[in-house]
Amino acid sequence: MVLATAWMGNHADDKLRFERGAAHLIAIELEPDLDRPVSDAISGMLQRLVGNLLEGGWQPADIAHLVRRQRTARAHRLAIALIAAQSRQHDAATRAPQPWLSQLEDLGVYDPARATIVGGQPDAFARWSASERLHADEVITISLLTMATLLNAPRLSFLIDPPSKWSASNRGSLPRQSPSVPIGDVDAKALKLIRALLAKAEATTFEAEAETFTAKAQEMMTRHSIDAAVLASANKGSGAGSGIESRRVHIDNPYADEKATFLSIIADVNGARAIWSPAAGFVTVMGFPVDLHLTDLLFTSLLVQATHAAAEATARERRSRTPSYRRAFLLAYAYRIGERLEAAKRQTSATAAEDYGESLLPILADKQAAVDAAYEEAFPNSTPMKGRSLDAAGYHAGRAAAERAHIGAGEAIARGAS
Numbered sequence: 001m002v003l004a005t006a007w008m009g010n011h012a013d014d015k016l017r018f019e020r021g022a023a024h025l026i027a028i029e030l031e032p033d034l035d036r037p038v039s040d041a042i043s044g045m046l047q048r049l050v051g052n053l054l055e056g057g058w059q060p061a062d063i064a065h066l067v068r069r070q071r072t073a074r075a076h077r078l079a080i081a082l083i084a085a086q087s088r089q090h091d092a093a094t095r096a097p098q099p100w101l102s103q104l105e106d107l108g109v110y111d112p113a114r115a116t117i118v119g120g121q122p123d124a125f126a127r128w129s130a131s132e133r134l135h136a137d138e139v140i141t142i143s144l145l146t147m148a149t150l151l152n153a154p155r156l157s158f159l160i161d162p163p164s165k166w167s168a169s170n171r172g173s174l175p176r177q178s179p180s181v182p183i184g185d186v187d188a189k190a191l192k193l194i195r196a197l198l199a200k201a202e203a204t205t206f207e208a209e210a211e212t213f214t215a216k217a218q219e220m221m222t223r224h225s226i227d228a229a230v231l232a233s234a235n236k237g238s239g240a241g242s243g244i245e246s247r248r249v250h251i252d253n254p255y256a257d258e259k260a261t262f263l264s265i266i267a268d269v270n271g272a273r274a275i276w277s278p279a280a281g282f283v284t285v286m287g288f289p290v291d292l293h294l295t296d297l298l299f300t301s302l303l304v305q306a307t308h309a310a311a312e313a314t315a316r317e318r319r320s321r322t323p324s325y326r327r328a329f330l331l332a333y334a335y336r337i338g339e340r341l342e343a344a345k346r347q348t349s350a351t352a353a354e355d356y357g358e359s360l361l362p363i364l365a366d367k368q369a370a371v372d373a374a375y376e377e378a379f380p381n382s383t384p385m386k387g388r389s390l391d392a393a394g395y396h397a398g399r400a401a402a403e404r405a406h407i408g409a410g411e412a413i414a415r416g417a418s
Contacts, residue, residue: 001025002041002144009148022144026137039136042143043125049150050082051089055164057156060087061103062282065250067149069281074132075146081128084109084120090163093117095170099160154279157378159246190224194294198301202308210305214298214337215344221270221294222348226364228290230356233363244374247292248282249299254323256281258330262306263299265338269345270295271368273375275382286375288367298341306333 005021008014029038053063060083067079087096087104093115096104104110104117111118121127129139194217201213232243251259260276260283267274272287272295285292310329314320353360 002038002045002147003151006144006147006151009145010152018144022137022141025144026140029136029140039125039129039139039143042140042147046078046082046125046143046147046150047085049147050079050086053150053153054083054086055162057158057162058153059100059103059160059248060107060109061250062156062248062280063150063153064107066153066281067146069253069256070149071145072142074134075142075149077132078125078128078143078146080107080109081119081124083107084117085122085124086120086163088117088120090166092163095166095168096163097160097166097170101170152279154277156277156280157246157284159248159284187224190220191293194220194297198297202301202304205308207309211337211340214302214305215340217298217301218269218341218344219348221298222345223352225271225288225290225294226349226352226356226360228288229363229367230360233359233366243288244286244371245289245292246284246286246378247296248284249296250282251276252281255327255330258327258334259303261331262303262334263295265334266299266302266341267291267295269338269341270298271371273371275375275379284379286378287371302337306330306337309333 001021002025005018005025008018008021025038028034050063054060063083064076064079068076083104087093087109090096092100092104093110101110101112105112109118109120110116119127125143132138134142197213197217197220201210201217204210204213249263251263256278257276260274260278263283263285264274264276267285267287270287270291272285272291274283274285276283285295287295310326310333313329314325349364
């Protein structure tokens with residue numbers, strides 16, 4: 001009955017039947033002298049579901065994100081409590097790889113100072129319901145809807161080893177990066193400068209100034225990526241495709257499809273490939289570590305800038321405050337910004353070609369071919385997103401917001417960065 005009711009929680013057409021099933025389970029839960037409360041059965045099922053997902057390609061942050069975007073804040077906290085219980089059960093503090101621990105830390109489940117799991121005791125479900133101060137009917141309803149989300153989670157590929165594959169200890173291990181990786185991550189000095197430029201772009205209220213800072217950041221990203229690729233080519237022991245990684249970028253509602261398109265555009269500019277998984281709520285970005293890191297930085301900043309630009313555009317006209325207008329605005333903004341970032345990239349690439357000579361083009365071509373081949377192998381059945389009709393006013397306003405800004409290179413950018 002629990003499973004059947006939870007399944008109905010995934011479908012709007014079954015809302016009435018879900019409510020009836022939940023009401024019946026609540027009535028059973030409230031029966032006196034019950035040998036095994038319904039909540040105990042639900043708790044066990046939820047723990048097994050989370051454990052199965054973690055063994056099936058899902059990572060802690062993925063599960064928490066999925067529940068948060070589909071359900072309530074209370075359901076999100078329940079998911080974190082379940083993740084904590086699984087982390088304690090598998091001794092994640094001493095066995096999990098560093099990227100996994102970083103996600104647990106972000107969720108508040110792992111304390112790096114003490115190297116211990118926070119929460120996750122055997123009675124984690126009961127502790128959650130007590131901390132939320134919920135009545136029995138709320139406990140049953142929220143947990144059933146959380147279960148519905150987990151039951152409907154799609155299959156995923158593995159980006160990090162699941163708990164069953166962990167070694168006996170992670171002591172002395174480092175984040176996933178080694179000298180054998182040919183195109184490594186961003187060095188600290190360049191990263192600091194890029195972040196400073198993007199922070200200035202986000203802080204200014206002038207679109208032209210924001211675009212100038214962003215273009216300068218893109219130029220620095222492109223040059224850093226090119227230098228890393230040239231350095232890697234000098235390492236005769238590394239193949240062109242070694243070191244390619246995949247990362248998941250979680251996309252929040254609203255306008256998730258448009259945000260995913262925005263991220264894909266930025267990834268393309270920076271030599272990476274992206275695929276949108278709407279059911280899971282994230283974009284998988286594939287490429288070399290330096291390009292993945294830079295793509296993530298730029299997307300985060302540009303999304304803030306696009307949100308500010310959309311808010312300013314809709315503040316002047318009440319009739320434009322519609323989802324269709326904002327959706328069109330965001331897409332148009334993304335496409336035009338992509339064109340301008342591509343122009344900044346071409347200019348930097350031309351300058352780099354003068355420095356490195358004729359050897360640069362084959363190096364960059366081999367690098368891009370390696371990323372494309374890895375993408376096609378990982379996602380052989382990917383399909384383009386379907387086009388949809390757009391609000392014309394929103395589209396033209398979004399393009400104009402990006403068009404008005406001057407992001408030319410050279411002296412203007414140099415002045416903006418000073």
